[in-house]
C-alpha cells in the first residue's frame with residue numbers, strides 16, 4: 695500500500711511552497727517523503743524532484759510545435775500524461791517502494807477539474823496501483839476575508855472534490871500574511887447560519903433563496919472547514935500533515951518505523 699497527496703488549488707495559492715516546506719519538515723522528522731512535479735510549466739524547485747512530468751513532455755516544445763499558448767499548451771501536456779498512464783507513469787511508479795509516500799505538486803489551472811478528466815483518471819490509476827490518495831486543496835487566506843470570496847472558494851474546492859471523489863482536506867494557506875486573524879477565523883469553521891446572514895447582507899434581496907441553497911449545498915458536502923497553515927510554524931505543518939495522514943490511514947505502519955529510531959536521538 696502506497697500513500698499519496700494530490701496538491702491542488704488555484705494558481706499561486708502556494709502549492710509548490712507547501713510541497714517544499716512539507717519536504718523539509720519530513721526531513722527534520724526523519725520521515726521519508728517524495729515530491730513529484732506534475733506541472734509542465736514549473737521551472738524552479740525548492741525540493742528534490744522525485745519524478746517529473748517534464749521528462750515525459752516539454753511545454754515549450756508543445757507550444758512551439760502546435761502553436762498553442764501557455765494554457766492550451768498545458769492542457770495538451772496533461773492530456774499527454776493521461777495517454778501515458780499505463781506506460782510512463784506505471785514505469786515511474788515502479789521506482790518506488792510499496793509503502794512510499796508521494797506528494798504530487800499539480801498545476802493551478804482550474805480547467806483541470808472542470809473540463810477534462812485527466813486528474814480523475816490519474817487518481818484512478820494511482821488507486822489501481824494500490825495508493826491511498828488524498829486531495830489537498832489549497833486556498834489563499836488573503837482571499838478569505840469576506841463571505842462572497844469564501845463561498846466562491848468553497849465552490850471551486852467542491853468542484854475538485856466532486857470530480858476526483860477523494861478524501862479531501864481544505865487548507866487555508868499563507869496564514870503568515872494575515873494581519874487580522876479574527877477576519878479569517880470567522881471562516882475556518884463557520885456556522886451555516888452565520889454564512890447565510892452574511893451572504894444575505896451582501897446581496898440584493900432577490901438572491902435570498904439562492905443564498906440559502908448555496909449554503910445548504912456547501913454545508914451538505916461538509917465543505918465548510920479549512921485548516922489554517924502557517925509555514926513559519928513547524929507545529930502548523932505537523933497539524934496539517936496529521937489531518938491528511940488520518941484521511942489516508944497513514945500511521946500504523948509508520949509507528950513501527952518510528953519505534954526503530956532511538957528516542958534519545960530526537961529532541
Ligand SMILES: Nc1nc2c(ncn2[C@@H]2O[C@H](COP(=O)(O)OP(=O)(O)OP(=O)(O)O)[C@@H](O)[C@H]2O)c(=O)[nH]1
Nearest residue numbers: 704705706707708709710711801802868870871925
Ligand atoms: N507569505 C507567504 N507567501 C507564500 C506562501 N506560500 C506561497 N507563497 C508565495 O506565493 C507565491 C505563489 O506560491 P507557489 O508556491 O508558487 O504557488 P503555486 O500554487 O505552486 O502556484 P502555481 O504552481 O503557479 O499554480 C510565491 O510568490 C510564494 O513565495 C506562504 O505561506 N506565505
Ligand SMILES: [Mg+2]
Nearest residue numbers: 709710733736
Ligand atoms: Mg506550483
